[in-house]
Amino acid sequence: MRILFGGIYFVARQSPVSQRANARVSILDQTGLAALAATSCAVLITDAAQHDGPIVYANAAFTILSGYALEEVTGRNCRFLQGPDTDRQTCDDIRAAIAAGTSIQRSILNYRKDGTPFWNDVTIDPVRDQSGRVTHHVGVQHVADLAQMTAAAQAEAESRLASIASHIPGYVYRRIMRKDGTIEVLYISPSLRQLLGVDETGAGLVFYDHVHPDDHEGLITAIRNSAANMSIFREEFRLISADGLTHWMRSDAPPRRTANGEIVWDGLAIEISAEKRWESEIANQAFRDPLTGLLTRTAWRNALDLQLNASTHYASRCGVVYIDIEGFSALNDRLGAALADALLYETAQRLARTAAAFIGIGARLGGDEFAVLIPECGSEEALLCAATRVGEALAAPIEIGGQDVVIRTFIGAALGKNRQPREVADRDAASELTKQAELALRWAKQAGPNEPIVYSRERDDRFQNQNVLAQSLEHAIANDDLELHYQPLVDLATGRIVSAEALVRWRHRTLGMQRPDLFIPLAEKLGLIGQLGQWVLVHAMRQHRQWQEAGLAPPQIAINMSGNQLLDPAFIGSVEDALRLTGASAKDFEIELTEGVLIEPSPQIMASLGALRTMGFTLTIDDFGSGHATFRYLREFPVDKLKIDQIFVRKLVLDSTDALIIRAIISLARSMGLAFVAEGIETEMQREFLEREGCVIGQGYLFSMPLLAEDFAWMLTNHVRLPLGGPPEVDQVHDLEGQTV
Secondary structure, three states: OEEEOOOOEEEOOOOHHHHHHHOOOOOOOHHHHHHHHOOOOEEEEEEOOOOOOOEEEEOHHHHHHHOOOHHHHOOOOHHHHOOOOOOHHHHHHHHHHHHHOOOEEEEEEEEOOOOOEEEEEEEEEEEEOOOOOEEEEEEEEEOOOOOOOOHHHHHHHHHHHHOOHHHOOEEEEEEEEOOOOOEEEEEEOOHHHHHHOOOOOOOOOOHHHHEOHHHHHHHHHHHHHHHHHOOOEEEEEEEEOOOOOEEEEEEEEOEEEOOOOOEEEEEEEEEOHHHHHHHHHHHHHOOEOOOOOOEOHHHHHHHHHHHHHOOOOOOOEEEEEEEEEOOHHHHHHHHOHHHHHHHHHHHHHHHHHHHHOOOOEEEEEEOOEEEEEEOOOOOHHHHHHHHHHHHHHHHOOEEEOOEEEOOOEEEEEEEEEOOOOOOOOOOOHHHHHHHHHHHHHHHHHHHOOOOOEEOOHHHHHHHOOHHHHHHHHHHHHHOOOEEEEEEEEEEOOOOEEEEEEEEEEEEEOOOEEEOHHHHHHHHHHHOOHHHHHHHHHHHHHHHHHHHHHOOOOOOEEEEEEOHHHHHOOOHHHHHHHHHHHHOOOHHHEEEEEEHHHHOOOOHHHHHHHHHHHHHOOEEEEEEEOOOOOOHHHHHHOOOOEEEEOHHHHHOOOOOOHHHHHHHHHHHHHHHOOOEEEEOOOOOHHHHHHHHHOOOOEEOOOOOOOOEOHHHHHHHHHOOOEOOOOOOOOOOOOOOOOOOOO
8 A cells, every 4th residue: 555645655564563563552751752742843654554554643843834733634644745736756756765665855845734835855764673574654844944833732742652652663862062062962762771771770871872983973973064054964873782782773853053052953763773684685695796896797687687577566667777988908908907906896886886876786797897777767867867977976086006097988778667566577678678778888889988878769760770861861951851940948937938949850751750869960970060050050040031021020049050060161151151141130140059169169169159259149058067168168268148958957956956056057157247048947846946046048848849930930929928828928128137139
């Protein structure tokens, strides 16, 4: 049975042991109850032993946060907290963690009783018995500035907590940091004495005497970091009981500052020893590569087969990432066998640490080939993100034999589908998925190092037709078999169309519509990029003039240019020819350049950019933030605008690293007097975040897909605001920081 906790499904199972345990009620003393009830975090506990996983405890902070009375919450399934805009991907992520039996933290949108939404940080911890079975789930929701709980609410919370206290292995505590920096534990519930086997009649319990020596420094550091940043304290550590046994604990507590400047944590620590033993047993059963400690190819393939054919109660997918080191044979010859083995070992350790972030399984397939299995991976975008993180981790310099060695990798990835309950096991699924990953790896080797590629069936089919496409492309350019689509850019506040990007498409007469990421690199390879770019330039200018002659007021049109075009000495002359041929004005067009042109600031590129700007074109750096450009080159190039790389926007989660990167790019653009645009906007949350951060113009599928010329003209004629059915038409004039739209 699945139950929803704040938009998150828990797996609930009936347990006779838990049912008998429900009859046993032990009472924490009033100080312990007050410590948990007084926390500013909302706390919910669900009972996995009862049908439909009802809520068995909710503290007063939750009632204040949600607006529900305790009697309206207790005994109910948690689905009532979900609303229309609760993010499905977040739910998928947490379902994956629940299925894997691990903890997770996420930001999620829930709804109060009166229908108003609220964001909160949710931490979900499974509670296991000694056999490893989940018996409860503890959810902590962190929201700042909750009102002070009333004495009546505290009393009600205490009575609810008392009935389940004995079922949760762990303890309640209150910790304080004095103004002089000293840390004290003011209170620990009696359950810790039972856990550690300390006589209740003996001397007072000194908590830190029982912390494992190897964890003591890390625990204190985590406490001080929480105080310094006023961030939630989260830590896993070990306690040693009186009989010498080790108990793994996981603690979660928000800090609060008192009136006299001291910092207090009221928190809950639960025992996770069964979970740790379970993880250790799984690891020990696997076959390990003797050099790196990773799984061998055979063991990893067995794990992949089990993952694909393990029945799940919900639709889920897994990901496979293949990694190959570029030129390892030459590295082996240069470093020698011993140092080359040391390099492989360090690479494997980095891979293992990165895989652990995805609850993944790393393997050495042989030689310099590695792989990662990601058990829960909801989309191709998530898989590409994971593959990129793997590549970034392996790209950092490695010190080997007194020298820094930098490796470059080829990475291919593929997305598989886990078996559903009534589906027949497919023993060929693992073979097919690995073939797809190998094919993606082959594509990556052709594309160049450090550029992960995810397998797609469409690309697989059309890759076989590359010779046909190569023979057809020049003919298509010469015979106008190409077409331009126009994707609107809009004012984020009003939805008004302010410009558009011209995107070339190729409808092959026998193979159908071809993706630009296939035929544009092919044009580069065949030396046809200049002809293709000139076709786009002329047709975009001609279309703009046709709209003007039809009485429309078309906005500025963005046209993409490659670095190879800028390097051609004849390029500027071809642009001047296009302007004369069409009668267009350069001020009506924007030239978009990939960030890669900033890597090599050649004199020819600088001359081309200077000439374009003199003509009146607006110059934009596309996909900014992907890591190629340097600020020095950006300052030297005569550009007018930055386009924030869509990968940061599409992965955007509030308070995430991507949000910080976006803020940094916006700050950089402002400091340099550059306009900026965000692309890849797909959700209303992304639009609202970008608007709050001061981004005026945006582009993405939230507003519109690329349109045929006649459809875009219809929008201009009817003064359409985007997205359709979106913000009301409110006429506003924004300062675009010098940008002409």
